[in-house]
Amino acid sequence: MLNVFLFPALAILALLVLFSGIFIVKQQTAAVIERFGRFTSIRNSGLQLKIPxxxxxxxxxxxxVQQLDVMVETKTKDNVFVKLKISVQFQVIKTNVYDAFYKLESPSDQITAYVFDVVRAEVPKMKLDDVFERKDDIAIAVNRELNESMEDYGYDIIKTLVTDIDPDVQVxxxxxxxxxAEREKVAAEYDAEADRIRIVAKARAEAESKxxxxxxxxxxxREIARGLEESVDVLNNVGINSQEASALIVVTQHYDTLQAIGEETNSNLILLPNSPQAGSDMLNNMVASFTASNQIGEAMKKQNLKNKKDQPGNNDSE
Structure with missing residues (x-):
């Protein structure tokens, strides 16, 4: 009766032990096998066997390829506190799985420590504006330091990026x-230039209009003078002298003006004087002013000629 239960139990135990020697390694994964606590081998992806x-x-x-994001707070050369987000992409070297597994307890902590060390050595040499402009230089410095250090532990640093730069809120x-303020200054300069262009264009237009x-x-x-000249010539041809012709033209223009004013029903213009003698008086005044002007001009010419003769050095006998 005991054998009836013992043999099936042993068979089941044997199957369990046998199956415990079979395991599966996933793609892009390596398994480290130890025998009694001592390293034996590294198994790659697929169905693998081990001694139960x-x-x-x-x-x-x-x-x-894995990515580790590290936030580093440091101070710039111009005493501004800034936070930098460093993204490190790394991968275990397939031929150095042993080193990656046994030499380093926590690769993330190790990488973070190197990132802090490099960033806090590089950023304090730069001003805040330089940090934004030279973030690639910071990334290159971090990548170089990590490659030199992590290669001994079986890790390859593929890429290092400075993905964010966050200064203090007040800064x-x-x-x-x-x-x-800079944009408002530029906008004001453009507005002033536009106003200047409009003023210059308006001034040029007004000058051209004038x-x-x-x-x-x-x-x-010129045309009026030419017309008056022709009118005087026509009147002279019929026996009217120049003075009478001028008087007739002035009187005619005077009454034409009165007629034009009368045609404007909404006009408030008052022409003074408007008597029938106004045209003749106007002509007489003009003739008198022209005559007086000519007399004054002749007197000035005689006076200037006399002054020249009286000057020293002028000898009429010569």
Whole structure:
């Protein structure tokens, strides 16, 4: 009766022991096998065998590319506290799985310590603006230091990136105000330049308008003078002298003006004087002023000639 239960139990135990010697290693993973606590071999992906109860899987190493994000707070050369986010991409070297498993207890802590050391050595040499402009230099320095140090532990540093630079809140606010002030200054300069261009263009347009207006007035007066000259010639041909012709033209223009004013129903203009003698008086005054002007001009010419003769050095006998 005992054998009936013993043999099945032994068979089941034997199967369990046999199956314990079979294990699976996933893709991009390496398994470290130890025998009685001593390293034996490294097994790669696939179905693997080990001696039951003697060999054991001491651990598994991830061979994929991994990323570690490290936040470092440090101070710049101009005494500004800033936080930098350093992203380190690393991978276990397949030929150095033994070193990666046995030489380093915590690769993340080791990488973090090196990142802190390099960043706090490089950033204090730079001003805040330089940190933003030369973040690639910081990343290169971190990558170089990590490669030199972590290679001995079986790790390959693939890429190091400075993914974020975060200054103190007050500093960030001050930088934003400076940028806003700079933009307002540029906008004001553009507005002033636009106003200047508008003023210059308006002045040029007004100057051109005045020039054309003056030219138009000159042409108008030239044509009026030409018309008056032709009118005087026509009147002279019928026996009317120049003075009588001028009086007739003035009187005619006077009454034409009165007629034009009368045609404007909404006009408030009052023409003074408006008597029938106004045109004749106007002509007489003009003739008198022209005569007086000519007399004054002749007197001045005689006086200037006399002064020249009276000057020393002028000898009429010569």
């Amino acid at each position: 109860l003697i060999d054991r899987v001491a651990g598994r190493i991830n061979l994929k 960030k606010s001050a930088m934003n105000r400076i940028n806003a 020039r054309l207006q003056g030219q138009g007035i000159a042409d108008q007066r």
